[in-house]
Amino acid sequence: MSVLFVLFQALSCLGWGRLxxxxxxxxxxxxESEIWAWYFALGLGILGWLNFWLAHAGQVSPxxxxxxxxxxxxxxxxxxxxxxxxxxxxWQWVLFAFIATAICLDLSEALAPPADADTLAYHFxxxxxxxxxxxxxxxxxxVDGATPLLIQMSYLSILALGGxxxxxxxxxxxxxxxxxxxYALSRRWLPSHWAAACVAVVATVPAWVxxxxxxxxxxxLATFTLPALIAMAAALQRQGLAxxxxxxxxxxxxxxxxxxxxxxxxxxxxxxxxxxxxxxxFCFSTATAIAGSxxxxxxxxxxxxxxxxxxxxxxxxxxxxxxxxxxxxELYFSSxxxxxxxxxxxxxxxWVATLAPFPGWEASRTGLGPFGILIFPFAFAGCWRFRNxxxxxxxxxxxxxxxxxxxxxxxxxxxxxxxxxxxxxPAFVLCTTVAAYxxxxxxxxxxxxxxxxxxxxxxQLAGQTLFSAAYIEHAIRPExxxxxxxxxxxxxxxxxxxxxxxxxxxxxLLNERQLLYPLDRPYFFGHEYFQAQINLLPGAETAxxxxxxxxxxxxxxxxxxxxxxxxxxxxxxxxxxENGCLQPVMDFxxxxxxxxxxxxxxxxxxxSLVRINFQCGENSGRVTIPQLKP
Amino acid sequence: MKRSWPWIWIAVAFLAYLWQFTPLIQSIITKLKLA
Numbered sequence: 001m002s003v004l005f006v007l008f009q010a011l012s013c014l015g016w017g018r019l020x021x022x023x024x025x026x027x028x029x030x031x032e033s034e035i036w037a038w039y040f041a042l043g044l045g046i047l048g049w050l051n052f053w054l055a056h057a058g059q060v061s062p063x064x065x066x067x068x069x070x071x072x073x074x075x076x077x078x079x080x081x082x083x084x085x086x087x088x089x090x091w092q093w094v095l096f097a098f099i100a101t102a103i104c105l106d107l108s109e110a111l112a113p114p115a116d117a118d119t120l121a122y123h124f125x126x127x128x129x130x131x132x133x134x135x136x137x138x139x140x141x142x143v144d145g146a147t148p149l150l151i152q153m154s155y156l157s158i159l160a161l162g163g164x165x166x167x168x169x170x171x172x173x174x175x176x177x178x179x180x181x182x183y184a185l186s187r188r189w190l191p192s193h194w195a196a197a198c199v200a201v202v203a204t205v206p207a208w209v210x211x212x213x214x215x216x217x218x219x220x221l222a223t224f225t226l227p228a229l230i231a232m233a234a235a236l237q238r239q240g241l242a243x244x245x246x247x248x249x250x251x252x253x254x255x256x257x258x259x260x261x262x263x264x265x266x267x268x269x270x271x272x273x274x275x276x277x278x279x280x281x282f283c284f285s286t287a288t289a290i291a292g293s294x295x296x297x298x299x300x301x302x303x304x305x306x307x308x309x310x311x312x313x314x315x316x317x318x319x320x321x322x323x324x325x326x327x328x329x330e331l332y333f334s335s336x337x338x339x340x341x342x343x344x345x346x347x348x349x350x351w352v353a354t355l356a357p358f359p360g361w362e363a364s365r366t367g368l369g370p371f372g373i374l375i376f377p378f379a380f381a382g383c384w385r386f387r388n389x390x391x392x393x394x395x396x397x398x399x400x401x402x403x404x405x406x407x408x409x410x411x412x413x414x415x416x417x418x419x420x421x422x423x424x425x426p427a428f429v430l431c432t433t434v435a436a437y438x439x440x441x442x443x444x445x446x447x448x449x450x451x452x453x454x455x456x457x458x459x460q461l462a463g464q465t466l467f468s469a470a471y472i473e474h475a476i477r478p479e480x481x482x483x484x485x486x487x488x489x490x491x492x493x494x495x496x497x498x499x500x501x502x503x504x505x506x507x508x509l510l511n512e513r514q515l516l517y518p519l520d521r522p523y524f525f526g527h528e529y530f531q532a533q534i535n536l537l538p539g540a541e542t543a544x545x546x547x548x549x550x551x552x553x554x555x556x557x558x559x560x561x562x563x564x565x566x567x568x569x570x571x572x573x574x575x576x577x578e579n580g581c582l583q584p585v586m587d588f589x590x591x592x593x594x595x596x597x598x599x600x601x602x603x604x605x606x607x608s609l610v611r612i613n614f615q616c617g618e619n620s621g622r623v624t625i626p627q628l629k630p
Numbered sequence: 631m632k633r634s635w636p637w638i639w640i641a642v643a644f645l646a647y648l649w650q651f652t653p654l655i656q657s658i659i660t661k662l663k664l665a
Contacts, residue, residue: 355646364654370647377639448636455644598657 005162006169008069009047009154010040010177015075016050017043020249022078024242029234034184041181041227042246043072044154044174044220045253045291051153052256052294058135065157095196098457102203103176105464108471109213110172113164113481114517115470115488115596116214118144121513121525123215124167127155128517138302140319142328142530144513146308148295150256151217167215175212178223179203182426185230189395189434197453198429204460205369207419209467217257221423224250224257225264229427232268232284233397236275241283244272248284252291259307260420261292263408267401320532327529327537336360336415346410353418363418368425369460372432374452379432382439399431467597489514491590494560494607501586502558508609509534509551510560511569524554528568541572544579552614558585563608573610581616585609 017039021027030038050068054060114124122144130136139145158170179199186195202208202222212219231247234240251268255261265288272281296306304317312325338358339345354373357363383390390396402424409420433449440446474484485492491512498508499520507522516523528536534550541547559582561569576582588607594600 356650364650370644373643373647374640378636448640451637451640455640459644459648595657598654598661600657600661 002162002166002169005158005166006173008073008161009158009170010173011076012069012072013043013047014039015043015072016046017041017075018078019072019075020046021246022075024245026240026242026246029240029242031188033187034181037181037184038227038246040177041223041250043075044177044223045150045249045256047072047157048150048153048253049256049291049294051156052136052150055130055136055153055156056294056298060131060134060156060160062160065160069157069161091193092196095193095200098200098461099196099203101461102200102464105468105472106172106175106209106213108468108475110169111165112168112471112474113484114168114214115485116210116216117490117514119215120489120515120517122147122516123152123217124155124159125517127152127159127167130156131160136298138299140303140308140317140531140533141525141527142309143332145525145530146299146303146305148256148258148261148292150253150292150295151220152215152257155215171215172213174223175208175219176203178212178220179426181223181227182430185226186430186433190437194433194437198426198433201369201371201453201456201460202426202429204457204464205367205371205425206364206460206463206467207366207368207422207425209460209464210366211419211422216419218419218422221254221257221261222426224254225423226426226430228254228268229398229401230394232271232401233394235277235280235284236271236397237394238277238280241280244277244280244283245287248287249291251284252288252293254292254423255288256292256295258423260409260414260423263412264405265292267404267408271397271401323537324529324532331529333413333415336417337413338416341411341413343411346407349410349416357418361416361418366417366419368418368421369456371429371452371456374456375432375436375449378436378439378449378452380435382435382437382442385439385442395431395434398427402427402431470596485518486591488593488596489518490592491515491562491605491607492518493588493590494586494609495519497586497588498560498609506557507555508558508560509554509556509569511567512560515560522555524556526569536568536572538571541575544575544581547572547576548581548612548614548616551612556612558609558611560607560609562590562605563587564606573608576612576616577610579616581613582610583613585611 014036020042021030021035021038027035047068051065054064054068114120126139126149154174155167155170159167179202182202183195183199186198190198203212208219210216228247228250231243231250234243235247247268251261251265255265269281269285269288272284299308300306303319305311305315305320309317309320309325309328312320338360339349350372352358353361353363353367354370357367361367405424406421410416436449440449470488473479482496485495492515495515495518502508502521504521507524508519509524509526511526511528513525516525524534525531526534526536533554534547559569559573561567561573563570573582586609588609590605590607591602592605593602
């Protein structure tokens with residue numbers, strides 16, 4: 001049944017995309033071989049957009065979502081329907097074997113319960129929260145709370161209709177369908193086996209393997225970015241205003257899914273303005289605003305800051321303050337930037353991130369593989385050889401916008417984790433492969449390029465097999481959902497007991513973000529400095545009465561914390577216990593893993609669940625905020 | 631040299647990429663030995 005719901009949603013996406021393309025009268029400008037990829041890219045965005053408004057209106061019943069999906073199917077009923085062609089010959093069979101292996105490995109992940117920390121912390125947790133509460137709930141938490149969630153809204157309908165199994169199957173399928181535009185658009189400049197090679201390279205790159213099968217947004221954002229860049233290239237080459245509208249919608253879907261979409265939108269609009277295409281820039285900006293502004297406006301209304309909490313100095317949000325703003329700046333942003341944001345490092349970053357990355361970049365585990373450096377000299381040689389004609393090529397604009405976005409991203413001083421570049425990676429692979437292919441065609445020698453593809457796929461597929469080991473084990477041996485989560489999710493042990501025994505009106509304060517999705521009871525994620533609703537900064541715990549007031553305002557009844565380590569919650573618990581404000585409820589033995597991928601064992605941890613007694617706290621002192629070190 | 635530079639580049643760049651995984655490979659070997 002889950003499979004049917006997933007197919008229902010995929011077909012609905014195609015239908016919505018087809019309705020939109022027909023309304024813009026672009027059908028005649030698009031090649032038959034690529035038109036279905038455009039349908040899917042646009043349809044996925046439209047589904048996320050529509051589901052936002054349903055959730056905003058409090059209409060989160062399965063019937064409401066089924067209606068939206070069924071309306072999308074109407075788009076497939078109209079005639080003439082373009083043919084969907086797929087054929088294999090020659091070397092494509094070898095590539096198909098690589099791709100089929102990668103699909104099987106991804107399928108093992110799609111069949112298992114979700115276990116990725118970010119997915120459990122908010123990609124799936126927020127979706128589950130919307131369905132349980134019947135409405136969108138603003139979360140005044142920096143970084144992963146008040147963030148645009150257009151992609152995650154496409155999870156709403158599938159979770160409501162088919163449950164968790166359908167949701168994980170959908171993330172698996174949508175990750176692969178995200179590569180459809182890459183294959184289809186590559187065919188403009190590459191033979192089918194080289195287009196398939198591009199797909200295989202991207203599908204097995206560590207960042208894609210890590211993100212596409214889980215609930216992470218980046219891989220699915222690639223569904224929007226490559227068609228958006230192609231549409232922008234057409235708009236910049238003055239091929240019609242419809243391209244500006246379609247490009248604007250796709251860029252808007254990107255912006256509605258991730259903050260990084262905003263600078264991308266600014267770059268595209270800037271390119272149109274620089275070329276004096278005022279009307280195209282207006283059409284583009286309007287389409288972008290319609291497709292992507294809803295999350296920012298909603299956060300502005302609910303939290304007082306469209307980019308919560310980044311505009312704190314100018315917009316005074318109720319849920320933020322100077323001390324937390326300063327702490328976030330000093331502790332979070334400094335930890336996310338391993339090197340200075342200079343021009344030197346902007347040039348050096350791709351090389352260092354590929355060959356000897358800093359741990360903060362997470363480039364070994366979730367990097368972009370060796371393809372970039374292997375193909376670089378060949379792509380450069382291709383560009384140099386055809387330098388006189390390069391500016392007339394549509395991929396010139398695609399490359400330029402991709403490069404400009406990379407420079408803007410790096411020099412803006414934001415998080416330097418390499419996976420943030422994943423949405424633009426298919427565009428990079430396409431541009432470099434086409435340039436290198438041109439070079440090899442001129443020399444009539446494609447063996448070096450074939451060797452690059454073979455080496456890249458070999459090492460990446462080995463890495464993917466290693467990554468999928470836990471999921472394969474789950475697929476081939478009888479194992480319950482609880483047993484799988486116990487051996488893959490850090491400190492999962494308290495969850496089954498809490499879900500079974502705690503009253504439904506309880507609310508738990510915890511700072512184990514990976515437990516948010518599995519918990520069936522209300523919770524509050526008590527991060528030290530991402531949120532300011534409970535002051536958990538060092539020293540704040542001494543003002544017990546103030547903390548009790550904050551806990552009471554948020555209806556928190558219990559605290560789950562690691563009891564044998566000094567951390568953000570144990571400091572507060574110690575003070576509350578000293579004032580007689582706690583009653584022990586249950587102790588648990590948890591686990592933290594050295595490496596789940598390699599199965600290198602685990603450390604045991606101790607967790608405790610305590611109940612808060614609000615009739616206490618007379619001995620509390622005043623709140624003291626420590627002086628932050630520069 | 632002029633004709634073989636692509637192969638030299640591919641070999642050097644790929645080995646340089648693999649070098650960072652030395653600790654990972656060592657830990658896998660250790661695990662296999664323990665097993």
